[in-house]
Amino acid sequence: MTALLDVRDLVAGYDGGRVLNEVGLHVDAGEAVTLLGRNGVGKTTLVHTIMGFVRPDRGTIRLDGRDVAREPASAVARAGVAIVPQGRRVFAPLTVEEHLQIADRHRGRGEWTRERVYETMPRLAERRDHLAAQLSGGEQQLLAIGRALLGNPRLLLLDEPSEGLAPVIVDRIRDLLLSLISGGIAVLLVEQNLRLALTLASRVLVMSKGTIVHESSVADFRSDAARARTLLGVT
Incomplete structure (x- = not known):
C-alpha cells in the first residue's frame, strides 16, 4: 500500500547550512x-520542507506517490496538505471572520466550510467579529486550526499546538484533534508535551541532529521509559 506521505533521503537547510540529514518517514x-526530539534538532525545518516553505537540496517528498519536493507551498496545499504553524501566526489586525474568509478563497474541495468550522469550534463563532489580537492564546490556536481545515486537507502538519497554553486549554485542543483524526485526517504532530503527543498518535518518531533515530508504536515507546528518556535527553 502506498503511504499518503512518503519522505526519503531528505536533505535541507538554510543559507548553505544543513539541518536535515537524509530524513526518511511515512504517514499513512x-x-x-x-x-519528538529536543529543541533545535530540525523538527520545524522538516514540516516546513514538507509544506514547501523550504526547498530541499536532495530527496523526495511523495504524496500519494507524486513527488512534491520542489513544488511551491500552494501546490502542496492543493495536493491535500495544510499546516498549523508554531506560534499560530494569526494576523493581529484581522477579525476571526476575515481570517476564515481569506482561507475560504483557497478552499480545497471537501466538507470543511466556514459554517462547519464555526459548528465544530463554537468559541470561534462567538468571537467571529473580534480581532485576532483580542483573542486568547487558545482561541488563536483554534483559529489557526480552523484556517487550516478550510484547505480540506488529507494531511495536517501541526507544529507545537500546545505551546504556551494552559492545561485546560490543551485538553480542549486534544479533544478537537482527536475528533479530526477519527474523522480520517492524517496528522504529523511536532510536540513537546509528551502526554498530548502520545494520546493523539499511534506511532512515534524521534529526531536527533537532523535525522530520524527511532521509530516505534506508542505502546512500545511507553513500555520502555528508560529508552524514551535517553532518546529525548530527559534525566
Missing part, C-alpha cells in the same frame, strides 16, 4: 504520527 492515510 488517516494515521497520526508524532515527531
Whole structure:
C-alpha cells in the first residue's frame, strides 16, 4: 500500500547550512504520527520542507506517490496538505471572520466550510467579529486550526499546538484533534508535551541532529521509559 506521505533521503537547510540529514518517514492515510526530539534538532525545518516553505537540496517528498519536493507551498496545499504553524501566526489586525474568509478563497474541495468550522469550534463563532489580537492564546490556536481545515486537507502538519497554553486549554485542543483524526485526517504532530503527543498518535518518531533515530508504536515507546528518556535527553 502506498503511504499518503512518503519522505526519503531528505536533505535541507538554510543559507548553505544543513539541518536535515537524509530524513526518511511515512504517514499513512488517516494515521497520526508524532515527531519528538529536543529543541533545535530540525523538527520545524522538516514540516516546513514538507509544506514547501523550504526547498530541499536532495530527496523526495511523495504524496500519494507524486513527488512534491520542489513544488511551491500552494501546490502542496492543493495536493491535500495544510499546516498549523508554531506560534499560530494569526494576523493581529484581522477579525476571526476575515481570517476564515481569506482561507475560504483557497478552499480545497471537501466538507470543511466556514459554517462547519464555526459548528465544530463554537468559541470561534462567538468571537467571529473580534480581532485576532483580542483573542486568547487558545482561541488563536483554534483559529489557526480552523484556517487550516478550510484547505480540506488529507494531511495536517501541526507544529507545537500546545505551546504556551494552559492545561485546560490543551485538553480542549486534544479533544478537537482527536475528533479530526477519527474523522480520517492524517496528522504529523511536532510536540513537546509528551502526554498530548502520545494520546493523539499511534506511532512515534524521534529526531536527533537532523535525522530520524527511532521509530516505534506508542505502546512500545511507553513500555520502555528508560529508552524514551535517553532518546529525548530527559534525566
